Amino acid sequence: MISRQTFLRAVVLGWGGERKVWALLERRTMMNGVEKTNGEDLATEEQLITPWTVSVASGYTLLRDPRHNKGLAFTEYERDAHYLRGLLPPALMTQELQEKKLMHNLRQYEVPLQRYMAMMDLQERNERLFYKLLIDNVEELLPVVYTPTVGEACQKYGSIFRRPQGLYISLKEKGKILEVLKNWPERNIQVIVVTDGERILGLGDLGCQGMGIPVGKLSLYTALGGLRPSACLPVTIDVGTNNEKLLNDEFYIGLRQRRATGQEYAELLEEFMTAVKKNYGEKVLVQFEDFANHNAFDLLEKYSPTHLVFNDDIQGTASVVLAGLLAALKLVGGALADHKFLFLGAGEAGTGIAELIALELSKQTKAPLEETRKKIWLVDSKGLIVSSRKESLQHFKKPWAHDHEPVKGLLDAVKAIKPTVLIGSSGVGKTFTKEVVEAMASINEKPLILALSNPTSQSECTAEEAYTWSKGRAIFASGSPFDPVEYNSEVFVPGQANNAYIFPGFGLGLIMSGAIRVHDDMLLAACKYHGLLSYILHAHLPPQ
Ligand SMILES: O=C([O-])CC(=O)C(=O)O
Ligand SMILES: [Mg+2]
Structure with missing residues (x-):
């Protein structure tokens, strides 16, 4: 039994002390054999004390503290121990039931922004429940939050x-x-x-x-x-x-x-x-x-x-896309070095991905980076990036200025370069037109088309367009999610190439290993592991 003295000490100590009391109460709850629905994370016990915090999250305040509030999931014992009697209606609702109710409510909203607001409200009201929803329904809720x-x-x-x-x-x-x-x-x-x-x-x-x-x-x-x-x-x-x-x-x-x-x-x-x-x-x-x-x-x-810094748009996107390319090789065949890449967009994502591909190619073929970069071509708002433009280019575009006649638009660049992989990262929507996709499909048996710009309104083309215009031959992935598409009585499941598929794991790895700097080799390792994983996952999806 926790003594009143310990409890009062916690009041005096403030936040950190209160957490210890909370943890003690939780332990007691477990010892009593009362089911622990969503117990305190004991790791937070070591939280440093913030001296100016005098409030103790119990009673009414506890219900308004998103980090500890459980709403109707507070057990009878907890309602007594935390001075919650009368502050909640009598019903007890498990976290599972709360989740069922909230998912039902969320699905009633037709406007995505309403779902977003409902999720933000939940995060501010009951943080654990917010994360339970997100973890259990990740595919459905990722496009919301x-x-x-x-x-x-x-x-x-x-x-x-x-x-x-x-x-x-x-x-x-x-x-x-x-x-x-x-x-x-x-x-x-x-x-x-x-x-x-x-x-x-x-x-x-x-x-x-x-x-x-x-x-x-x-x-x-x-x-x-x-x-x-x-x-x-x-x-x-x-x-x-x-x-x-x-x-x-x-x-x-x-x-x-x-x-x-x-x-x-x-x-x-x-x-x-x-x-x-x-x-x-x-x-x-x-x-x-x-x-x-x-x-x-x-x-x-x-x-x-x-x-210890990491740019998600340059390095995160690059890792996910390289991982996706390595996985896609199993579908299109050949080695990475057998492919030719054309980018629309020469900003953070475009040059970041290009550089990581060149680095991987260089490791695989032992060719110098300057050589492997030549397999990669970029188009910006002024056309194909070529040597004659070098002087006027921003520094991050300069390595991609190769020898070639000037080419104005994307369609002409596709026809001139004949890429096997087309990657959109310019942030401008609807730029992979029917003609561009058809040109890719006329050059390649299985054209690889990545429409990476976000959100959906800025996507270079939709999944449906990519499949229809290529007559079902494109291997397609996009930055924002698209639903599966039915074409010629076949269902095509588009991939999603968004840095969300790498930064949480990559960041966790950095933190767990105690790293103090980020190196390119870490990015390459992350995408190889990720590439393998997505290939394994892909094997369980209907064929493209
Ligand atoms: O946030 C996303 O969905 C991916 C990303 O980093 C961006 O588009 O800037
Ligand atoms: Mg971003």
Whole structure:
């Protein structure tokens, strides 16, 4: 029996003490043989005490504490022990029954954004139940809390905003970022996902409203990677926005100014990165997400030597796509070196994937990187990237400027290069036209077509278009999910090539191994394992 004295001590100690009491009560519950529906994570016992927290999550406060609230799943014993008598209706509902009820409710909503809001409400009300739903129904709920619905949520974030999630660090906080980090109630942070909102999916600059992305990504770190929610910190850096619509939107939640750039931007990021390492140590993983190209490459290069950083859009997407290609070789035949790759889009995803393919080719064939890069061609908004354009290219495009006549559009590039693999990563939708897909199908028996841009509205083509236009011969995967397609009485199941299939596991690996830097070999190892896994999974799907 826990003594009243221990309990009172916990009251005085605050949050950390309360957790110990909670754990003791839970243990007692188990000893009494009362079924433990969703017990306390004992690992949280070591949580450092936040001295200013004087409230103890019991009674009414407990019901409003999402981390510990169980709603109607509180047992009779817990209702007595935590002063909940009368605060709940008499019925007891197991977590399984709560899950059944919520899934039923969610399925009633026809508008995806309503489902998103219902899930966010649940996360703020009963965190364990939120994750139970997400883990048990991952295929159904991933498109709700993540891509594509999270994109719409970010666009409307100001209007649907209820309670703040994550940490907002704006130019106003310059010089005080360490203090801001200390305002966050958790001390033991293992992963930070940070955005500056400038390139949210393929939707462009959504400023401060990009917060939906770190929140969504981190919910997958827990649901798919198994990290404790308390170890995850979503951060949005607000340096303004160049989105006129948002600047004029009365419900916009961010700084109402145009984006800071140059030194002002660099100084804020530097202060943030320094504060993060100082506050959480060098083993905290910082995942950069949805920065615009012009900052993404520079930030990765600048902080890779000093911090445990990972750019999901460059490195995560690259690993998933290479894994997918390795798996697809079993379907299309040949070795990686037998293929020729054409990209539409030469930004983070495009050049990131291209570089990882070139690296893998170089390892496989022992040819130098400069040679293996020549199998890979990129098209940007100005046409095929060729040597004659080299001078005017941004630095991350330069390695892809090969010798060739200038070529303007994608269709002409397909005809000129004759790729076996076509990859879309430009963030612009509907660019894989009927003519482009037909051209791919006329060159290849089984053209590999990856429409990676997100969300669904920005996809280069739909799964149905890829299968129909190629007369059922394309091997297709996309960044955002598509339903299976029936064509000529055959069912085609499209693949999904989204970095969500790698970053939670990759991040978990980094944390578990205690890594302090990310190396390319780790990415290659991740995609080989992932490629094998997806091949095994694929073997259980109906044939393409
Ligand atoms: O969030 C996603 O679905 C994938 C991704 O990183 C992006 O499109 O920027
Ligand atoms: Mg991203």
